[in-house]
Amino acid sequence: MSGLLxxxxxxxxALRAQQIGISVAGDNIANVNTPGFSRRQAKxxxxxxxxxxxxxxxxxxxxxxxxxxLDAQVRFQNGLFGRLDTMQKAFATIEGIFxxxxxxxxxxxxAVFSQSSGVGLSGSLSRFFNAFxxxxxxxxxxxxxxxxxxxxxLLARTFLRLDDQLKNAQTDLESEFQxxxxxxxxLLDEIGTLNARVPSERFGGGGSSAxxxxxxxxxxxxxxxxxxxxxxxxxxxxxxxxxxxxxxxxHAAVSSLGRRVEVEGDAAVSRLTLASTGEALTLNGGxxxxxxxxxxxxxxxxxxxxxxxxxxxxxxxxxxHSAGYGLNGVSxxxxxxxxxxxxxxxxxxxxxxxxxxxxxxxxxxxxxxxRVALQVSDLRLNRLFSGGTKTMEEFYSDLVGEVGSQAKxxxxxxxxxxxxxxxxxNRRENVRGVSVNEEAANLILFQRAYQAAARIVTxxxxxxxxVLEMG
Amino acid sequence: MRISDAxxxxxxxxxxxxxxxKMAQLxxxxxxxxxxxxxxxDPSGASRSLNLRGQVRNIEQYQRNxxxxxxxxxxxxxxxxxxxxTLTAAQGTAIQGANDTLTDRDRKILANTIDNLLxxxxxLSSTQFRGRYIFGGTHTLFRPYVExxxxxxxxxxIENGLTEGRPLSDATTAVGSLLGLGSPPSGxxxxxxxxxxxxxxxxxxxxxxxxxxxxxxxxxTTTIASAPSGSGTTYRLVISGTTTLxxxxxxxxxxxxxxxxxxxxILREVGDGINVxxxxxxxxxxxxxxxxxxxxxxLRDSLNTNDLNGIRDSITELEEARNKASNTRGVxxxxxxxxxxxxxxxxxxxVNLKESLSNTEDTDFAQAVVDLQRHQNVFQSALTTGMxxxxxxxIDFLR
Numbered sequence: 001m002s003g004l005l006x007x008x009x010x011x012x013x014a015l016r017a018q019q020i021g022i023s024v025a026g027d028n029i030a031n032v033n034t035p036g037f038s039r040r041q042a043k044x045x046x047x048x049x050x051x052x053x054x055x056x057x058x059x060x061x062x063x064x065x066x067x068x069x070l071d072a073q074v075r076f077q078n079g080l081f082g083r084l085d086t087m088q089k090a091f092a093t094i095e096g097i098f099x100x101x102x103x104x105x106x107x108x109x110x111a112v113f114s115q116s117s118g119v120g121l122s123g124s125l126s127r128f129f130n131a132f133x134x135x136x137x138x139x140x141x142x143x144x145x146x147x148x149x150x151x152x153x154l155l156a157r158t159f160l161r162l163d164d165q166l167k168n169a170q171t172d173l174e175s176e177f178q179x180x181x182x183x184x185x186x187l188l189d190e191i192g193t194l195n196a197r198v199p200s201e202r203f204g205g206g207g208s209s210a211x212x213x214x215x216x217x218x219x220x221x222x223x224x225x226x227x228x229x230x231x232x233x234x235x236x237x238x239x240x241x242x243x244x245x246x247x248x249x250x251h252a253a254v255s256s257l258g259r260r261v262e263v264e265g266d267a268a269v270s271r272l273t274l275a276s277t278g279e280a281l282t283l284n285g286g287x288x289x290x291x292x293x294x295x296x297x298x299x300x301x302x303x304x305x306x307x308x309x310x311x312x313x314x315x316x317x318x319x320x321h322s323a324g325y326g327l328n329g330v331s332x333x334x335x336x337x338x339x340x341x342x343x344x345x346x347x348x349x350x351x352x353x354x355x356x357x358x359x360x361x362x363x364x365x366x367x368x369x370x371r372v373a374l375q376v377s378d379l380r381l382n383r384l385f386s387g388g389t390k391t392m393e394e395f396y397s398d399l400v401g402e403v404g405s406q407a408k409x410x411x412x413x414x415x416x417x418x419x420x421x422x423x424x425x426n427r428r429e430n431v432r433g434v435s436v437n438e439e440a441a442n443l444i445l446f447q448r449a450y451q452a453a454a455r456i457v458t459x460x461x462x463x464x465x466x467v468l469e470m471g
Numbered sequence: 472m473r474i475s476d477a478x479x480x481x482x483x484x485x486x487x488x489x490x491x492x493k494m495a496q497l498x499x500x501x502x503x504x505x506x507x508x509x510x511x512x513d514p515s516g517a518s519r520s521l522n523l524r525g526q527v528r529n530i531e532q533y534q535r536n537x538x539x540x541x542x543x544x545x546x547x548x549x550x551x552x553x554x555x556x557t558l559t560a561a562q563g564t565a566i567q568g569a570n571d572t573l574t575d576r577d578r579k580i581l582a583n584t585i586d587n588l589l590x591x592x593x594x595l596s597s598t599q600f601r602g603r604y605i606f607g608g609t610h611t612l613f614r615p616y617v618e619x620x621x622x623x624x625x626x627x628x629i630e631n632g633l634t635e636g637r638p639l640s641d642a643t644t645a646v647g648s649l650l651g652l653g654s655p656p657s658g659x660x661x662x663x664x665x666x667x668x669x670x671x672x673x674x675x676x677x678x679x680x681x682x683x684x685x686x687x688x689x690x691x692t693t694t695i696a697s698a699p700s701g702s703g704t705t706y707r708l709v710i711s712g713t714t715t716l717x718x719x720x721x722x723x724x725x726x727x728x729x730x731x732x733x734x735x736x737i738l739r740e741v742g743d744g745i746n747v748x749x750x751x752x753x754x755x756x757x758x759x760x761x762x763x764x765x766x767x768x769x770l771r772d773s774l775n776t777n778d779l780n781g782i783r784d785s786i787t788e789l790e791e792a793r794n795k796a797s798n799t800r801g802v803x804x805x806x807x808x809x810x811x812x813x814x815x816x817x818x819x820x821x822v823n824l825k826e827s828l829s830n831t832e833d834t835d836f837a838q839a840v841v842d843l844q845r846h847q848n849v850f851q852s853a854l855t856t857g858m859x860x861x862x863x864x865x866i867d868f869l870r
Contacts, residue, residue, distance in 0.1 A: 433475025
């Protein structure tokens, strides 16, 4: 059968192959800007020779150009990036809560340092203790006492606001955790569905699984930003997804993620589990890990620092204050409600709210005596924290500094992680991405080959003519 | 190496956005004038700046305290000066009165002069600063020295005054239970020349007043002063017209009525934990063996009775009393200059603090503007290269 018909068959196979080549190049160019698109390559193979002669060309596969090692690295780095990215957002919020710096440069020092300043805790503390100094200047005064009551309430409110906002941030992170677990489950479901279709639609089966695989791999990449996962590609084109050694997706079978709610401090927090068994999963990366870190470690740290500041303030002020005499000669009054010793519950004694004459300035009951007012005010100078090395204000400014440095560390880690991820992405894009130049060259190549193949058919046709004319 | 189109654009855009981010940060620093807008901009700087600002607030408070204290010191000083001058004038009168050639009538006239000086010193001893008696120790709300007068309205004696009672919410309930006392004091109290027995476990303000009135000490009037307070009314026991009070069981003291103790000290905080006494205790000036009141009273009486020896003794007495006032004034002056020195130190310190605060917080404008310009240049050239980089491809040359 290696006659003229064979030759025309060769021409036909070449035409078909080049045409596929043109389609593939066209498809690549069309998707040059499609995110997550891996460029396709038509795999051209010589047809089985017959009677020692070649029979042309055939396309055995239209495959995706990929580097599995780079894919795995990208997924791993995604986990690191996702964790830092989430922490960055959380820290930006937390930092704002502690911020009393904005718009407070020394240029407007007059406004900043005057009594009107100090919405933050540092300012409120100063104002509270300075109000006691003013009482020491006017120990017989009712208005100095009214100011102390206001400043005391402002201080309590500032504690409450900080506590509230930190706990809100914690609650927000908790709902974000729940939302992301749901999102991860939706992704897992779709990955399973796509996995199921891949084997049957592979090129040999008459279709092409490349778009399905692209979509699935994009979803896996999304998932790797949420949870740290590892993957293994099976021979049939499906991908198995693991998290801390447990299989989440195997072919079409999906094992969903679940949550177990635990109570930590005042907050209810979710932990990641395997929904089917309820077994706890260990997070090592991904934005869920970032949420867990800020929600379960950082924020509780800040909250307990505020609580210890509040509790020391309450007990120290009460101890000094209750030893003194009020304007009405009554002694033994607590300035702060002794029952409220946390940032959330600290409040001015309700008896003092009703009657500011109970605010004590005097150490012996005479109205001009200002010893107790001075003693209360001097608490700001006492090194009550960190083993007697820090005053209350220093303890608080250290806390702000700690929040700042943890935020800064997160921000700069995120920046370097971003560079790493970008470089990795670029390396991968260089492998799988479309180069228009390359595809244009391919177009010319296939076009020329198509033209040549057409010539073959024409020439063989002319040969047929010649043969027929022989008759 | 193979480069895909996507890589070229993504590299360009990420670099552009990074430069843009830096420009935004610099612009923020320039607009706010502050290098630290969030704690993470410079954590140790943020913490330092909070501490510095706390220190500045403290110092500003100390400066307010000093200002207020200086007023107190100044008025005390000038009042004491006046006391010294008055005593000097009295000494002159005494020397004149000791002259043998004077007649009884002349001495009576001189005694009148001394009476006026005595009134003046009594008035000075009741000097107030912002509504507070400055020589009453910490009993600042009550006249420290109270006189009794004879039928002619002349001062007979001057003794420490009495304080007014503390406010109570009820005038008819037993005081002990009103104050929540476990074992209320009881015992005898001598007021003026009469003695009454009071028991706070059973007596209310009204019954106490009735008992004192019944005993009727000479010249003593007791009143129950009422004043509206918050939701109700408060009642206080006020005893006036006497200067002698003996209250060994602290019965009246529990009610807040006692002899004014003028020895209490009033302090101002002028530095971290540094307190300066700003008052002069009345006890050091107007009380004790030689004091202006007794010296003047003795002199007046001696003049009235033509007691030449008494007059000569009074000259020494007056000398001693004047020395006491002068000495106190000297101590006060030393404190005043100490406070002034502290104030100027604080002022210098504030300048230094504000400078380090500015160094910590403020934007270095020149540097920031130069940096911004540099980033703008980078940004612009990146844009220009980007344009030429993205456009041409082989497609442009296929015809």
